[in-house]
Amino acid sequence: MNSVRFRKILDAILVPLLAVLSGLVVMGILILFLKKPLFESYAILFSNGFGCQAYGNCIFITALERATPLILTGLSAVVAFRSGMFSIGQEGQYLVGAATAAWLGYAIHLPPVLHPLVLILAAMLVGAGYGWIPGILKVKLGVNELLATIMLNSIAALVVEYLVQFPMRAEKSTTAHSPVIDESAQLLAFLPGSKWGVGFVIAVLAVILVYIYLWRTKSGYEQRMAGQSKKFALFGGIRSDSAAVRAMLISGALSGLAGAIEVMGVHRRIMTGFSVGLGFDGLTTAILGQVHPIGVFIVAILFSGLKLGAQIGLQLKLDIPRELGGTIIGFIILFVAAGKLYEENIVRARDWLLSRRGSKLKGESQ
Amino acid sequence: MWNQTSGISPEVYLKDMPMTPAIEMKGITKFFTSTHVRANDHVDFSVEHGEVHALVGENGAGKTTLMSILYGLVKPDEGEIVIDGGKVRIGHPDDAIKNGIGMVHQHFKLIPSFTVAQNIQLGIEPDPFLNPQKENELVAELANKYNLPVDPAARIRDLPVGMQQRVEILKILQRHAKILVLDEPTAVLTPQEVNELITVIRGLSKLGYTIIFITHKLIEVMSVADRVSVMRGGKMVGTKKVSETSIPDLARMMVGREVLLRVKKKEIQRGEVVLETRDISVSDVNGLAAISHVTFNVHKGEIVAIAGVSGNGQTELVEAISGMLSLDGGEILFKGKPIDQASVGERRDMGMAHIPEDRMVVGLNLQTTLDENLIVSRYNHSEFSRYGFLLMKTISDFAEKVVHAFSISAARPGEGISMLSGGNLQKVVVGRELSGNPSFIIANQPTRGLDVGSIEFVHKTLIEERDKGAGVLLVSVELDEVLALSDRILVLYRGKIQGELETATATEEQVGILMAGGTLEDLKAERREDEQGKWEVRS
Numbered sequence: 001m002n003s004v005r006f007r008k009i010l011d012a013i014l015v016p017l018l019a020v021l022s023g024l025v026v027m028g029i030l031i032l033f034l035k036k037p038l039f040e041s042y043a044i045l046f047s048n049g050f051g052c053q054a055y056g057n058c059i060f061i062t063a064l065e066r067a068t069p070l071i072l073t074g075l076s077a078v079v080a081f082r083s084g085m086f087s088i089g090q091e092g093q094y095l096v097g098a099a100t101a102a103w104l105g106y107a108i109h110l111p112p113v114l115h116p117l118v119l120i121l122a123a124m125l126v127g128a129g130y131g132w133i134p135g136i137l138k139v140k141l142g143v144n145e146l147l148a149t150i151m152l153n154s155i156a157a158l159v160v161e162y163l164v165q166f167p168m169r170a171e172k173s174t175t176a177h178s179p180v181i182d183e184s185a186q187l188l189a190f191l192p193g194s195k196w197g198v199g200f201v202i203a204v205l206a207v208i209l210v211y212i213y214l215w216r217t218k219s220g221y222e223q224r225m226a227g228q229s230k231k232f233a234l235f236g237g238i239r240s241d242s243a244a245v246r247a248m249l250i251s252g253a254l255s256g257l258a259g260a261i262e263v264m265g266v267h268r269r270i271m272t273g274f275s276v277g278l279g280f281d282g283l284t285t286a287i288l289g290q291v292h293p294i295g296v297f298i299v300a301i302l303f304s305g306l307k308l309g310a311q312i313g314l315q316l317k318l319d320i321p322r323e324l325g326g327t328i329i330g331f332i333i334l335f336v337a338a339g340k341l342y343e344e345n346i347v348r349a350r351d352w353l354l355s356r357r358g359s360k361l362k363g364e365s366q
Numbered sequence: 367m368w369n370q371t372s373g374i375s376p377e378v379y380l381k382d383m384p385m386t387p388a389i390e391m392k393g394i395t396k397f398f399t400s401t402h403v404r405a406n407d408h409v410d411f412s413v414e415h416g417e418v419h420a421l422v423g424e425n426g427a428g429k430t431t432l433m434s435i436l437y438g439l440v441k442p443d444e445g446e447i448v449i450d451g452g453k454v455r456i457g458h459p460d461d462a463i464k465n466g467i468g469m470v471h472q473h474f475k476l477i478p479s480f481t482v483a484q485n486i487q488l489g490i491e492p493d494p495f496l497n498p499q500k501e502n503e504l505v506a507e508l509a510n511k512y513n514l515p516v517d518p519a520a521r522i523r524d525l526p527v528g529m530q531q532r533v534e535i536l537k538i539l540q541r542h543a544k545i546l547v548l549d550e551p552t553a554v555l556t557p558q559e560v561n562e563l564i565t566v567i568r569g570l571s572k573l574g575y576t577i578i579f580i581t582h583k584l585i586e587v588m589s590v591a592d593r594v595s596v597m598r599g600g601k602m603v604g605t606k607k608v609s610e611t612s613i614p615d616l617a618r619m620m621v622g623r624e625v626l627l628r629v630k631k632k633e634i635q636r637g638e639v640v641l642e643t644r645d646i647s648v649s650d651v652n653g654l655a656a657i658s659h660v661t662f663n664v665h666k667g668e669i670v671a672i673a674g675v676s677g678n679g680q681t682e683l684v685e686a687i688s689g690m691l692s693l694d695g696g697e698i699l700f701k702g703k704p705i706d707q708a709s710v711g712e713r714r715d716m717g718m719a720h721i722p723e724d725r726m727v728v729g730l731n732l733q734t735t736l737d738e739n740l741i742v743s744r745y746n747h748s749e750f751s752r753y754g755f756l757l758m759k760t761i762s763d764f765a766e767k768v769v770h771a772f773s774i775s776a777a778r779p780g781e782g783i784s785m786l787s788g789g790n791l792q793k794v795v796v797g798r799e800l801s802g803n804p805s806f807i808i809a810n811q812p813t814r815g816l817d818v819g820s821i822e823f824v825h826k827t828l829i830e831e832r833d834k835g836a837g838v839l840l841v842s843v844e845l846d847e848v849l850a851l852s853d854r855i856l857v858l859y860r861g862k863i864q865g866e867l868e869t870a871t872a873t874e875e876q877v878g879i880l881m882a883g884g885t886l887e888d889l890k891a892e893r894r895e896d897e898q899g900k901w902e903v904r905s
Contacts, residue, residue: 216758218751225731225742232731234690235722236742237711350399 007350012290016299018342019288020306023332027310030327036318048313049305058194059308065196065266066304069094071203072258073282074289074296075210076251081291082214083247084227084240085135089149090255091279092156093130097123097256099160101263102270103168105181115185120202120260127256128249130156135248139241145248153279164272177271187265199261204297206254211293213250223247255279288336303329386451388545388576389413389436389467394445396431405431406442407600413545418567418577420587420608423597424620424817426787429580432597433547437469438462468538469547474530476537478523482516486537508540513569528559535566545576552586553815564590582620582817584613596620621819629825632833634853637666639702640806640837641687646696648679648686656682657861659696664837666805669828671852671869672841674881679861680841681723684810687839688720689713700806714743719804721795723811723841725788729795732784736777737765740798764801772797789820796827807831810841825851845877859883 024042031041052058073090080087101123110118134148163178170179189197214220226233226240227247233240258278263270285303289295310325391411397404405428413419423429434440436447438456447454449465456462462469476485483498483505493500498519505518514532522530531551538546548567552560567577567590579591587594588608595605596619603619617625641664648657656679664670672680685691687698689710697704705713714720722728730739741750741761750761765779774793776786783794792812799807809828813821828851832838842848848855848869855867857880865880879889 216756217754218745218756219754221738221741221745221756225734225738228733229727229731231728232742234710235688235720235728237689237709237714237746238742239709239711 012292012295015342016288016290016295016336019335019338020302020332022335023328026331027324027328030324031320034320034324036320041314041318041320044313044317045306045309047309048317049307049309059313060305061191061194061196063301063305063308064200065194066308067300068196068199068203068265069258069262069278070282070285070300070304071297072206072261073255073279074285074300075206075293076254076258077283077286078289078291078293078296079210079214079223079247079254080251081286082227083223083244084230085138085244085247085251086146087131087134087149087248087251088146088280088283089131089134089152089252090258090282091275091277092149092153093127093252093255094259094262094279094282095156095160095275096130096259097127098259098263098270098274099163099168100126100256101185101260102178102181103163105185105263105269106179109182110184112184115182116187116264119181119185119264120257123256123260124253125256127259128253131248131250131252131255132245135245139245157275160270160274161272164270164274168270170269175272178269180269181264185264186268187261189265195266197265199265202257202261206257207293207297210254214293219243219246255282258282284333288333306332387412387448388415388450389578390448391432391436392446392448394432394435394447395443396435396440397443404600406435406445409445409597409600409602411595411602412605413576413578414593415576416571416574417592418571418579418590420579420581420591420594421597422580422582422584422587422594422616422620424582424819425789427597427620428600429597430549431600433469433549433578433580436462437467437547463541463543466542466544467547468541468543468545470531470534470538470549470551472549472551472553474534476522476530476533478521480522481518482520482522482525482533482536483518485522485533486518486540490541505536508536512536512539512573514566526559528555528562531555531559531563532566535570544574545578546570547578547580549580550582551579552581552583560586584616584818587616588613598622617818620817621822625818625822628850629822629829631829631851635667635833635835636853637835637837639663640666640700641839642699643687644697644699646686646698647694648682648691649694650682655694655861657686660861660863661696662856662863662866664806664839666837667832667835668853669832669838669840669851670854670856671848672839672856672858673845673848673877674843674858674864676843678858680810680843680858682861683858684720684723684808684839684841688718688808711743711746714802715747717803717805719743719799719802719807721792721799721807721809721812723814725791725795730783730791732782734782735780736769736783736794737761737779739783739794740765740768740801743798744802768794768797768801771801788815789817789823792816792820792824796824800827800831804831804836806837806839808839808841811843812840813842813844813847845874845881848877849874857881 028038031038048059049063050060052060073094076090076093077087101119104119104122130152134143134145134152137143137148138145165176168178169176187198189195214224222238222243223246225236225238226243230240262278281303285296285300288303289299306329307325310328311322314320314325315322389412391409394406394409394411396406409428409432411432421429421433431440435442436456438458438461441457447456454461454465456465477488480488483501486505486508487501491501492504502518509516509518514536516529516532516536522533525533535546551563555563567579571577581587591608593605593607594611594616596603596616598620614625643660643662645659645661646657647655647659650656660683662670672683674680682691686693689708693706697706699705700713700716700718705716726732741764744750745756750757762779768774769777769779772793774790774797776790777783777794783791786794807828812824812828816824828838828840840848840851849872852869855869855872855877857864857877859881860883864883865886867876876886876889880886
């Protein structure tokens with residue numbers, strides 16, 4: 001019984017791991033084409049993604065900081081996908097959450113602790129509301145949630161851009177941005193000179209809570225059953241409509257939270273071009289992480305580190321264009337999407353190993 | 367050219383029929399590591415030239431694995447295959463075909479948009495520049511030769527299932543097979559098509575072909591086979607001449623114990639009415655009337671059967687009662703209370719259980735664990751959840767209990783169920799539905815696709831529930847099942863109750879005529895005519 005469980009977990013880890021390795025091999029080929037030193041490139045990729053030169057000078061810390069919003073938008077996608085909603089609305093929910101936090105950060109003045117709490121709750125509420133729209137449209141009118149969330153992403157991007165350019169624009173800002181939020185509203189960082197802080201702790205908490213919610217509570221059970229088989233849910237007496245709407249509310253709240261933390265912990269304001277595709281990266285993280293909270297956590301950190309190493313490290317040290325770094329990440333995603341390839345081969349390899357071991361055992365007993 | 371490529375034609379081959387068996391499989395062993403199942407355990411299997419050899423066993427007994435090994439689809443861990451006295455190695459279906467073995471799979475391997483002739487000659491086309499005229503002629507000739515008439519130019523997708531199967535048989539004959547393996551060929555056929563197939567098998571056997579016929583329907587074994595081999599739990603139990611055995615005998619060999627082919631039941635103790643439908647009408651998914659103005663009731667302690675040919679509104683009736691579909695008109699009373707507005711969950715909480723027709727998609731969620739499947743109707747109750755949290759330990763203990771109580775041998779708490787056999791899956795459904803002590807059970811086609819042992823289990827369980835005082839609504843298209851289990855029969859025809867019969871006095875003939883849309887008066891009139899006919903002859 002335990003061995004089956006162990007095997008399942010092993011499979012879940014092996015597939016993305018092999019995909020990452022395949023991506024790195026492809027990267028090597030590309031680097032050889034550019035006539036750059038191969039092993040040095042790998043070394044730089046890792047030291048600039050996950051390395052630690054000295055205490056307080058850790059690139060890995062930066063990777064953790066970058067991973068924070070990814071973890072949350074990834075969790076947002078996990079909750080939606082597990083409940084049968086193919087929502088890609090993380091980007092839009094992230095933006096409205098960020099805008100809410102940025103506005104309340106300078107518009108109202110509250111004591112520390114209370115101020116960030118209010119901002120976070122408000123951003124989660126607005127994000128949840130923005131997730132509720134495609135949810136209710138799907139349930140009541142049968143509108144495809146994929147199309148609805150794509151459109152809502154565009155709407156959010158344009159509305160937030162307008163807000164940043166006009167009503168929320170700080171005086172004398174050359175590139176449009178909002179005023180800096182109150183000091184009382186900012187999230188603490190753990191180390192001087194870094195922005196890795198309370199936000200990351202919140203993300204870790206969210207990982208645990210989402211796991212407990214989905215697998216240990218009635219509501220989570222309802223959502224997963226409705227997501228896996230609508231007919232089974234209907235037959236068993238589960239209301240899959242309300243489960244779907246609830247999933248979208250939670251998903252929206254998590255993305256909104258990601259936006260709030262990015263504003264309060266990193267940028268301290270919102271500016272034009274605020275989202276650099278973090279919502280979409282969250283989506284990718286969820287899929288790479290086997291649509292599981294723990295998977296999302298690991299992949300988000302890996303993903304951020306690789307991005308740092310491939311897009312920044314390689315460019316600075318070896319003059320390899322950052323687009324190549326992006327290409328490597330693209331390949332990794334492609335390989336994970338082709339995960340079946342690995343799954344089948346893993347099963348085949350295991351069968352072969354087991355049958356060898358089996359025949360050896362038999363030989364001993366004879 | 368096409369019939370001279372390789373091999374000997376069976377007619378020639380018949381003349382000097384050797385004394386050695388056509389096929390001998392010796393000590394075949396296959397262990398599937400991924401599922402930890404010993405599908406074949408030192409199986410010996412031998413088939414004589416020109417015989418029809420039935421291979422029977424319950425689901426999961428290892429029949430299909432054994433045949434897949436013979437056909438080169440699965441590699442055995444141990445054992446050897448001897449054909450016509452010579453040892454052969456079959457590593458791929460191509461090797462099997464070279465050795466004269468052809469297989470008709472349960473799910474046909476035909477291309478729906480191609481014609482019959484194109485399908486038969488796919489891969490062995492007589493002419494590199496496809497010549498439809500010539501292909502059709504060749505296939506017509508082939509069909510003629512074996513007396514298996516078929517239209518070579520017809521497209522597969524336009525043909526009924528029985529005809530498609532015939533194309534599969536022609537396909538392997540075209541490839542010069544001498545030994546035909548038919549994997550559960552009757553599972554997909556209508557009764558008429560089954561009769562036709564049996565004629566075809568007999569005809570081919572007369573021509574000298576050797577036929578291996580996999581099935582779990584014993585009645586077919588008795589009517590078509592010369593010899594029968596029985597498998598159970600991956601082992602070969604024995605081989606017998608059909609003339610020297612009987613259905614109960616074979617059933618005992620298959621299941622490993624005495625099987626009640628007809629379950630005994632106690633005298634009926636009819637209690638109060640538990641379910642009542644008043645003039646209900648229901649539409650199907652397309653909005654067409656599926657059930658119109660149906661009124662009936664079910665008492666406690668009785669089994670009421672809804673008989674009828676499939677597709678006469680059974681699914682909609684069941685879904686309306688269970689709450690999955692809403693009513694267009696009329697009302698449903700459960701324990702005297704109207705439940706039209708009650709949700710599925712509320713109805714279940716009131717004591718309604720439902721064994722659905724489709725266990726793979728509706729009754730179970732194959733993507734999740736046994737535990738989560740077992741609590742779907744009751745996860746909300748305080749026994750399984752508190753303050754919104756699931757009580758994991760209690761749920762897992764409950765799963766353990768159900769596994770024991772319903773002897774679901776292969777299922778384990780905490781693990782997935784997608785690998786379980788049909789019979790075990792149905793036990794999971796039945797176990798869940800009955801462990802809540804329901805007062806009313808809807809059983810829609812509860813034994814469809816199950817083997818003898820599992821059918822006996824389901825029948826016994828339903829009768830036990832009836833004797834304990836539950837009302838049972840049994841929906842079945844199997845006349846045997848209806849007559850064996852029910853106390854009262856309602857025949858559904860085009861969404862209406864065509865007639866009601868007391869099972870004790872009902873005859874197969876009466877149910878049959880109602881199922882076909884006739885009335886009992888028609889039957890009487892027919893009899894009268896017969897009588898009159900006799901009279902006239904006599905006078």
